[in-house]
Amino acid sequence: MHAVGVITEYNPLHNGHLYHLQQAKQQTGADCTVVVMSGNWLQRGEPAILDKWTRAQLALQAGADLVIELPVFFATQPAHLFARGGVELLTALGCESLVFGAEHPELDFGQLMAAFPNGREAFKQYNATYATLFNAALKTATGQALTKSNDMLGYCYYVANQHLGGHLKLVSIQRQVADHNDAAIHMSQFASGTAIRQAALTGNWSAVAKVVPATTLAQLQQQPLVSWADFWPYLHYQLMSTTVERSGQFDQMAEGLEYRLREMAQSATSFDDFLTRVKSKRYTYTRLQRVATATLLQLTATEVQAAQMQNYLRVLGFSPVGQAYLHQVKKELTLPLYTKMSKDLRLHELALDYRAGRVYELINHQTQDLYRRPLMIENAPK
Amino acid sequence: MHAVGVITEYNPLHNGHLYHLQQAKQQTGADCTVVVMSGNWLQRGEPAILDKWTRAQLALQAGADLVIELPVFFATQPAHLFARGGVELLTALGCESLVFGAEHPELDFGQLMAAFPNGREAFKQYNATYATLFNAALKTATGQALTKSNDMLGYCYYVANQHLGGHLKLVSIQRQVADHNDAAIHMSQFASGTAIRQAALTGNWSAVAKVVPATTLAQLQQQPLVSWADFWPYLHYQLMSTTVERSGQFDQMAEGLEYRLREMAQSATSFDDFLTRVKSKRYTYTRLQRVATATLLQLTATEVQAAQMQNYLRVLGFSPVGQAYLHQVKKELTLPLYTKMSKDLRLHELALDYRAGRVYELINHQTQDLYRRPLMIENAPK
Structure with missing residues (x-):
């Protein structure tokens, strides 16, 4: 077969x-x-x-x-x-x-990969936060994005x-x-x-x-039907009860973001409101949602990397x-x-x-x- | 004054x-x-x-x-x-x-303290779990409990x-x-x-x-008016999302109790139901409630002792x-x-x-x- x-x-x-x-x-x-x-x-x-x-x-x-x-x-x-x-x-x-x-x-992905400068190394460092950087480099090298x-x-x-x-x-x-x-x-x-x-x-x-x-x-x-709105009370509680030392260890957390999450969570009234308050040019909504998921599930970067x-x-x-x-x-x-x-x-x-x-x-x-x-x-x- | x-x-x-x-x-x-x-x-x-x-x-x-x-x-x-x-x-x-x-x-507390065998040392080791032991020793030494x-x-x-x-x-x-x-x-x-x-x-x-x-x-x-029932959803979530390695570090947790808490929380329907399921001869309700508080507030024994x-x-x-x-x-x-x-x-x-x-x-x-x-x-x- x-x-x-x-x-x-x-x-x-x-x-x-x-x-x-x-x-x-x-x-x-x-x-x-x-x-x-x-x-x-x-x-x-x-x-x-x-x-x-x-x-x-x-x-x-x-x-x-x-x-x-x-x-x-x-x-x-x-x-x-x-x-x-x-x-x-x-x-x-x-x-x-x-x-x-x-x-x-x-x-032609093969062509893109071959043309991309330091293809493998750059790819390994790839992170959603840097999607723009990644595409800029790709465009310079190949004319495509x-x-x-x-x-x-x-x-x-x-x-x-x-x-x-x-x-x-x-x-x-x-x-x-x-x-x-x-x-x-x-x-x-x-x-x-x-x-x-x-x-x-x-x-x-x-x-x-x-x-x-x-x-x-x-x-x-x-x-x-399940959506983020259902989990907001738990995420809110988690951000109110955890230390920044601990939340800083959660998967995909960016440096300093743990402080921003806690501060914004304190007065947020819903998950959407929370995301809007936390959003800045530096982070995409998707990235923030992934960090929120890691926080909710208390997934640390260390355990995620070990499991991978x-x-x-x-x-x-x-x-x-x-x-x-x-x-x-x-x-x-x-x-x-x-x-x-x-x-x-x-x-x-x-x-x-x-x-x-x-x-x-x-x-x-x-x-x-x-x-x-x-x-x-x-x-x-x- | x-x-x-x-x-x-x-x-x-x-x-x-x-x-x-x-x-x-x-x-x-x-x-x-x-x-x-x-x-x-x-x-x-x-x-x-x-x-x-x-x-x-x-x-x-x-x-x-x-x-x-x-x-x-x-x-x-x-x-x-x-x-x-x-x-x-x-x-x-x-x-x-x-x-x-x-x-x-x-x-006469002075008399009790003086009569209690190894008073200070025993007192330092005193723990709510051992209230019975403590009183038994006191009774032997002083006739009072x-x-x-x-x-x-x-x-x-x-x-x-x-x-x-x-x-x-x-x-x-x-x-x-x-x-x-x-x-x-x-x-x-x-x-x-x-x-x-x-x-x-x-x-x-x-x-x-x-x-x-x-x-x-x-x-x-x-x-x-606030009571434990209000916090049960958060405690439940905390016990579902934390690792036993971490909950084992929470203040006043007894060895092995972290497994029992998680297991009992999974099917409990309320805080009272949870406590009843967790209760055993080994732990008083008060002790269990204190452990639940430490878990809810994510207070580790280390940080509590340092703060004290x-x-x-x-x-x-x-x-x-x-x-x-x-x-x-x-x-x-x-x-x-x-x-x-x-x-x-x-x-x-x-x-x-x-x-x-x-x-x-x-x-x-x-x-x-x-x-x-x-x-x-x-x-x-x-």
Whole structure:
């Protein structure tokens, strides 16, 4: 069997994702589609609107054969680390290709990487705060810039794959949404995740129904919808009770930012109000949200970096094809495979994901790890 | 001018406290009554029902001339440390005597201390968990036991005063409430704080009115009433997001208790439910509540112990007599005197009290330290 991989967040799974999944199979002719998906905390530093089990089920219903959780210590990171985590998992599973959507699929990432001055070194230092610097350097060297988020992710996949031995064939396809940040749902079967979440949180179901599969619509209507607003009281409390010495150790905290966060939190009235108060030219909203996530989850830079050295394959669900594929590659996996949260794993290897799940449960009220087994879907729909 | 001191919590100030204040003046003939009072977090490991400013005002209205805050790192401690913090403050202020209520004022604490085997050493190791052991040893040596909480506190005042040079004359008076833990309000002008808080929280104002001054009744009816139930979501979140390595460092945590707290918190539905689940023969409720307070405030044993070495006089309020007394002793104070929370003090000397106040503000919604100045009362009532 041959497998194709995709790296996703599915927040929530919409028609654009469905198209992406279908293209992945069609363009590669693979027998098995592997989906690496963020858990309950996402790359832009926010909680997922639906929990990881619901989103894994939607992925299986949409045609995925195997859903693997991207651990929180990669899922809540800047693009290059998010990409590294995902590429590592697909490589460990023996996938042959990685299909991703880009705003400009015609970009030649190899050329960009080769042309970029001190490519590898600059990339290693890359940090979301310096996206502008990074692009300025790229533009000087190549005349091109990666201003679109999925172009940038594509580049990061390319670089990560090169660093990890180049086992994956990278296939870029045209994204079906003009702009990831486009907030409105237009007269189309495609809309951005942002627009869909906003419509769902305000109960605008007719708008949502146009742009997501029926399965997603049903889950959005049945499940608790989670957003940063729900966690604001906890973040507020955390910033009021922690020392700046400790919050300075949280992941992705910039020097001095811990003082600003605490000061602004004291009088903020909501998460949005807090973000607006903290925002300055120096930090993007995404960066601030990621720091807020690390603060909420009390993730220190030290523990995140240590965990990133020990990636693993956590199975959230599979179809019969995915099960057969897992059986086929089981003996050649280059990372440990976990299908349940044992007591030992909770305390050690899976501790950060377990913690991330416990905090999510405070709002979601559904067990995220304890007693959960991978979802099994009998027959994937056509 | 001569000053008498009392060490209090006033949670809330009731007729028993009023009697105590009057007796303190009468029995010593002092010109000035100094009240050392816990801030927003108390010795039994719980938030005060009314904030420290409201309680300080009630104390001034009840005849106190000077109200000094007992810092959180002494206020939330076992009896011997609570006593040490309070005695240290009264001594630093040059008070001549300390008047306290006891269930058995006839006890000869000097005799007890002298008879207790390895008195000082055993006392230093004293810990609420070992109250039973302590009393067993005392009973063997002296035939007496300190089973009542105010007798025990009295003994702790005695020992602390001896350790600090014996500057205070200790005067014990008969407590007017049979049992501090007595939950019901009987046909009397006196009731326990526990009974009064319970009546206030359930709106039983006719019962409250019988046993507190009119000023206290009015404040209880006007101010937000705070209890552990309000902080449960934050404690729950803290226990879900912290590592056991970190929670193991919180003040008064017993070895292994951090695991039990986290496990029990996961499925607990309220603070009371949580305490019931955690309770075992090994820990008293009071001990568990103090550990919960340290966890909520993220107070580590290291920072508490360091702070205890640097006690200070934080003025919450005074009458004209108190102001004159402060002026009289100002140059001979043996501890620093603070009347406002400057930026430097917030970050250093007063950091723990500031943090304790910020967390209390999450529920109370009234600034506890920033921009607050000592209360001044013009003329104390007769």
